[in-house]
Amino acid sequence: MRCTMKMLITFPVRIHWALAVLMTIGVIHTAETHAAHPDAKQPVIVNIDAFQYQPDIIKIQRGQSIIFMNRDDVPHTVTPGKNARFISSGLIKGGEQHEVKFKSTGIQDYSCDFHPSMQGQVQVQ
Ligand SMILES: [Cu+2]
Numbered sequence: 327m328r329c330t331m332k333m334l335i336t337f338p339v340r341i342h343w344a345l346a347v348l349m350t351i352g353v354i355h356t357a358e359t360h361a362a363h364p365d366a367k368q369p370v371i372v373n374i375d376a377f378q379y380q381p382d383i384i385k386i387q388r389g390q391s392i393i394f395m396n397r398d399d400v401p402h403t404v405t406p407g408k409n410a411r412f413i414s415s416g417l418i419k420g421g422e423q424h425e426v427k428f429k430s431t432g433i434q435d436y437s438c439d440f441h442p443s444m445q446g447q448v449q450v451q
Contacts, residue, residue: 369393369425372446374402374418379436379446388431388450395423402444407435410448 369391373380375398386392394404396418404415404424411430418424428434428450438444 367391371395373397374444377402377441377444379444382445383447383449385449385451386428389427389429390450391425391427392448393423393425394418396420400440402441403439404436404446405439407437410434410436 367387367390370384370386370393372384372392372394374394374396377398379394384392394415396402399420401417401419403417404426406412406414409432411432411434412426412428415424415426428448431450434448434450436446436448
């Protein structure tokens with residue numbers, strides 16, 4: 327009887343301890359994973375704001391994505407230039423975003439169909 331009571335008390339404690347260990351392992355594992363892959367290809371943001379791509383020149387790794395976020399109220403596009411190897415965004419409405427994955431290396435220019443002064447460049451390494 328005494329033994330049963332003790333088990334009832336210690337069981338939840340053990341569960342908590344096991345969870346704490348698992349969570350710690352999870353945190354360590356996550357940290358190691360990032361350390362082992364310093365070039366982890368997270369998407370980067372290019373804002374479209376005040377009729378400008380910001381930044382207008384950006385370096386990324388092959389296989390990395392850019393999320394173009396249109397912070398203006400009017401639509402814009404991300405239209406590839408002749409040296410670019412990605413598919414046109416089509417119309418990106420105000421407040422919307424569009425993701426482009428860059429699979430080929432090299433300098434790739436782009437512009438906006440509606441506003442010729444809007445020019446950007448992606449340098450894919
Ligand atoms: Cu535009």
